[in-house]
Amino acid sequence: MVPAASAxxxxxxxxxxxxxxxxxRLILLELLDLTGRHLDAESLYQLAxxxxxxxxxxxxxRTLKLLKQGGLIDELDLMHHxxxxxxxxxxxxQEHAHIVCLRCGKVEEFFGExxxxxxxxxxxxxxxxxxxxxxxxxxxxxxxxxxxxxxAVAISPQAER
Amino acid sequence: MVPAASAxxxxxxxxxxxxxxxxxRLILLELLDLTGRHLDAESLYQLAxxxxxxxxxxxxxRTLKLLKQGGLIDELDLMHHxxxxxxxxxxxxQEHAHIVCLRCGKVEEFFGExxxxxxxxxxxxxxxxxxxxxxxxxxxxxxxxxxxxxxAVAISPQAER
DNA sequence: GTGTATGCAAATTCTTTGCATGGAA
DNA sequence: TTCCATGCAAAGAATTTGCATACAC
Numbered sequence: 120m121v122p123a124a125s126a127x128x129x130x131x132x133x134x135x136x137x138x139x140x141x142x143x144r145l146i147l148l149e150l151l152d153l154t155g156r157h158l159d160a161e162s163l164y165q166l167a168x169x170x171x172x173x174x175x176x177x178x179x180x181r182t183l184k185l186l187k188q189g190g191l192i193d194e195l196d197l198m199h200h201x202x203x204x205x206x207x208x209x210x211x212x213q214e215h216a217h218i219v220c221l222r223c224g225k226v227e228e229f230f231g232e233x234x235x236x237x238x239x240x241x242x243x244x245x246x247x248x249x250x251x252x253x254x255x256x257x258x259x260x261x262x263x264x265x266x267x268x269x270x271a272v273a274i275s276p277q278a279e280r
Numbered sequence: 281m282v283p284a285a286s287a288x289x290x291x292x293x294x295x296x297x298x299x300x301x302x303x304x305r306l307i308l309l310e311l312l313d314l315t316g317r318h319l320d321a322e323s324l325y326q327l328a329x330x331x332x333x334x335x336x337x338x339x340x341x342r343t344l345k346l347l348k349q350g351g352l353i354d355e356l357d358l359m360h361h362x363x364x365x366x367x368x369x370x371x372x373x374q375e376h377a378h379i380v381c382l383r384c385g386k387v388e389e390f391f392g393e394x395x396x397x398x399x400x401x402x403x404x405x406x407x408x409x410x411x412x413x414x415x416x417x418x419x420x421x422x423x424x425x426x427x428x429x430x431x432a433v434a435i436s437p438q439a440e441r
Numbered sequence: 442g443t444g445t446a447t448g449c450a451a452a453t454t455c456t457t458t459g460c461a462t463g464g465a466a
Numbered sequence: 467t468t469c470c471a472t473g474c475a476a477a478g479a480a481t482t483t484g485c486a487t488a489c490a491c
Contacts, residue, residue: 247388252416260408
């Protein structure tokens with residue numbers, strides 16, 4: 120179960136379900152797996168175009184949807200720090216939270232018992248069967264904290280998004 | 281600090297920052313505070329229109345942005361179970377997770393130590409100063425679990441969104 | 442009175458859909 | 467050979483922007 124085997128694992132899982140492994144899907148799966156995490160549809164599309172200039176943006180969206188529905192990738196929002204697009208990562212065995220610096224955009228991952236624990240608590244306390252979970256936090260990284268004071272982030276009408 | 285005082289608290293906070301309390305903003309603040317939680321922009325707009333038919337959708341978006349930036353309301357996605365709109369609730373003293381039933385759309389809230397604990401862990405472990413946090417889970421509520429089997433949710437190309 | 446907030450119309454961003462053709466199994 | 471998957475163009479959903487007017491302080 121080394122990282123590199125993961126794409127193969129997904130391929131196998133898809134084949135099992137009768138999903139056709141087209142050239143486009145293989146390209147996208149490889150990119151999702153090998154590239155540094157947290158790609159959004161547009162970035163994934165741009166990378167995929169380098170490998171196959173004819174691959175269409177729509178195919179990217181359709182493939183992401185397929186993988187998401189199959190529980191093979193997770194969808195993130197990263198606190199919408201850079202817009203409303205979604206980000207994706209291949210599903211890990213270990214649940215983890217995503218921490219986004221609202222100033223520089225850096226994304227850290229946080230692994231801890233708390234997450235699995237909470238999932239179980241929810242399942243028993245509320246009677247839900249949890250399929251997918253997501254914890255995201257926004258704040259300021261060590262580097263940016265000092266500078267933030269300078270930025271004067273008063274509650275002025277125009278800003279970010 | 282009773283619930284009803286909360287809208288007043290927000291008003292005070294806004295006034296302090298030099299934000300003008302217009303008729304429209306007062307309507308929106310009241311609705312956000314008194315209505316059952318988790319309104320999206322469109323729902324809030326529809327409710328607001330009943331109180332002031334001339335109030336514009338754009339004003340709703342601008343007000344939500346203002347309040348969000350000021351940390352007075354929190355933005356939720358509710359796992360995008362019904363589309364890509366955002367939902368809002370006035371910020372609570374107690375952090376809590378939102379649990380969404382992917383079949384019937386029911387939303388439950390889960391309060392627990394785990395969340396505050398994790399926030400502190402992240403702050404010390406990663407050196408972040410966390411400003412906003414969000415935990416959402418998607419799954420199936422007790423009522424829907426039995427029926428889900430029947431639904432035959434194989435990984436077929438077309439479905440939801 | 443002054444300058445921010447609003448309303449209106451138009452634009453933008455992100456994502457999905459319809460339909461004919463292509464290609465994996 | 468049979469359908470599922472793709473590409474293309476167009477549509478759709480959610481949200482933002484530009485600009486003149488209105489109104490809170």
